[in-house]
Amino acid sequence: MQAKYISYQETGSFSKLVLDYINNQEDLSTFYSFRPDMDGLAQALENRHFIGDRNTLSEVLKQQYQHLKPNKSVIKNIELLALENTFTVTTGHQLNLFTGPLYFIYKIVTTINLAIELKIAHPDKNFVPVYWMATEDHDFDEINHVSVDEKNISWIQQTNGATGRLSTKTVAAAVLAYKGYLGISKNGKRIAKLVEQAYLEHDNLADATRFLVNNLFERYGLVIVNADDARLKKQFAAIITTDIIDENSSKIIEETSKKLEQNGYKSQVNGRDINFFYLKDELRERIILKDENYTVNHTDISFTTEELKAEIDAHPERFSPNVVMRPMYQEVILPNIAYIGGGAEVAYWMQLKANFDFYKVDFPVLLLRNSALLIDKRSAQNIYSLGFELEDFFLSAEELKNIWVRKNSTAQLSLADETRAINSIFDQIKLNAYKIDKTLSVSTDTAKQKTNHLLANLEKKLFRAEKRKHEVALLQIDNVKKRLFPNGTLQERILNIAPMYVNYGEDFLSSCIENFEPLGGDFTLLLPS
Incomplete structure (x- = not known):
């Protein structure tokens, strides 16, 4: 495929904050640490003080991949994470059915390409592209459908818990409908087989998503992280305890949001007094301070302050960060230097900078993911x-x-x-x-x-x-x-990968890898050769 690049301004599809960030407007400079360019990334590398446990991270990932049989690139990258000179480039996303809209694919490609460019610029260091699965998110209605051929395919299921733990027993009808669109071409059959293996041969949505995304991107060394794990949460336990009891993040983020709004920008997220959910089995509910006790909303579960501390110490995996604290959890357990996100993500991360500073957690370089329009x-x-x-x-x-x-x-x-x-x-x-x-x-x-x-x-x-x-x-x-x-x-916000893969096969993904410029600052137009 051939590529042509135009400015984001020309598309008329991006917010004032995103355009100002790309164009280095001074008003935003206090809301991030480093510029999204190679100089900024070099500064982030120099100043990164990772406080997480590399060996634990590597071991957890090896266990998560043990039934997957990934290729050598993935295995090597998981092992490299145990080394002090290894850093990650991360994107995060919900577990959308059949990968969801195209922009998810573009986030992954941007992440892979940035890791490649960083390795070229810093050959003495290792850079691992990471997809952080939002396995603890409970908003199933946001991820249970996909758009193909002007039709919506939906997975009908009742759930209130973490989507990563959701059983795939009821997904067969959605898989069948999806296969019906894919057809009988060579490309259609290949992706149909992958989808069947992913969703019908794995017990939960996290494992299904890992299988599918790994098969699409393993040759590029992409490592997929499921942070719903007690060993990883243990490293975050001290911040969980402090933030729930002292309610620091809500105050800090509210102040930052006011400053952004004073500069003419809209807030993307609003913090709560307590920015953690209680997560157990099929339950994920907000924690609320009520009558001096910490109560789990819509349940009879309640803790005194001392009981709460003991519960966090014994079961940190039961405390799930919301959108405000999830990024900090990510930066605590990953040796990360850059986060790749869409426009709304870049905006809400800027609301979090002061909170990172308060907890003395390094704030990554924020990069806008590549956006593209494939023109047939x-x-x-x-x-x-x-x-x-x-x-x-x-x-x-x-x-x-x-x-x-x-x-x-x-x-x-x-x-x-x-x-x-x-x-x-x-x-x-x-x-x-x-x-x-x-x-x-x-x-x-x-x-x-x-x-x-x-x-x-x-x-x-x-x-x-x-x-x-x-x-x-x-x-x-x-x-x-x-x-x-x-x-x-924009096409990328609606269409699934299916029509692209059916029409162009692996060439679609390889063309994205070849043509996306993570530090280019432009919108990509893709044209079949």
Whole structure:
């Protein structure tokens, strides 16, 4: 595949905070530690003081992979994590059904590519790309569906607990529906087999997701972490105890959020007084301070302060961080120097910087994941035949139609000259009226406004009439927009990997690896060769 790069600004799809961060606006400088470039990453490496247990991390991962039989690249990277000169580049994501929207794939690719670039820049160190599975997240409704061929495939299941622990016993119907879309081509059969093995031969969603993602990316050495583990949580226990009892994070993050808002940026997350859930079996519920006891919401479970400390000490795995504290847990147990996230993630991580400083945990370099639009050959041909450039199609369909009609119509569709002439006449009328009676100037202005309004409406009618003569071309614009921007939004936010894999096979993933530039700061347009 070939690639073309355009600025994020040109897409019109990214927030002010993201664009300001990319463009190094001074207003944001206090909300992160290092710039998202090679110099910033070098500074992060120099200043990284890892407090976690490398040997424990490596051993836990070896156990998590023992039934998977990963390739040599993954095994080597897990072993390298025990060494002092090894660092991670991490992205995190929920356990979306069949990998969910394409941007999940793009997060992984960005992470892999950054690890490769860092190794080239720092050959004396090792860099391991990591996918942090959000196995403790309990919002099943966010991950239980996937969009393929303009249809939603859903996994119907009742659950309140951590999604990583969710049994896959009821997923067969969703797998069957997904396979029906994949078809009988060589590529379709391959990914269908992977999905069957992942979801029908593994007992829970965490293991199923690990199997599928590992098979897609193991050749690049991607290491997949499930942090729902007592040995890993033990390293976070001191912060869990302090934060629940002293309620530090809620105060600190609230203050940071106010500062961001004062600078014109929106908050992405809101902390609670207690930013941990109680996690046990199929239960994941908020911990609330009530009548001087720590109560688990919607249950009879309750602890005094001393009982809470004892419970954390004995069972740290039962305390699950929410969105505010999960990033800190990640940075405590991983020797991480960079986090790859989408625009909303970059924004909410900035709300957390002061909290990291308070707990003396190093804050990673924040990098915006690569974003891409794959433009199929048919759409590319349509765009060029219509006289547009590829990047023009980030404009709305209506804007594109207006541009096309103006370019291709022989009729005079603009009444701008006539409007200026009439306004000039009204200005003269107003001057004459003012000489007769000063109050008449207001009446003249009113008449001018009404006339301008009538002319504007007439111009719109002329345009609509001309458009009706070019229905074929304008319909083509609509069709291309629908293909490239399903539901009117970026392709990567809606479509699953399925159509890309069916049409292009492994070439799709390898092309992403080849063309994504993690430090490039641009949006990627992919075109089949």
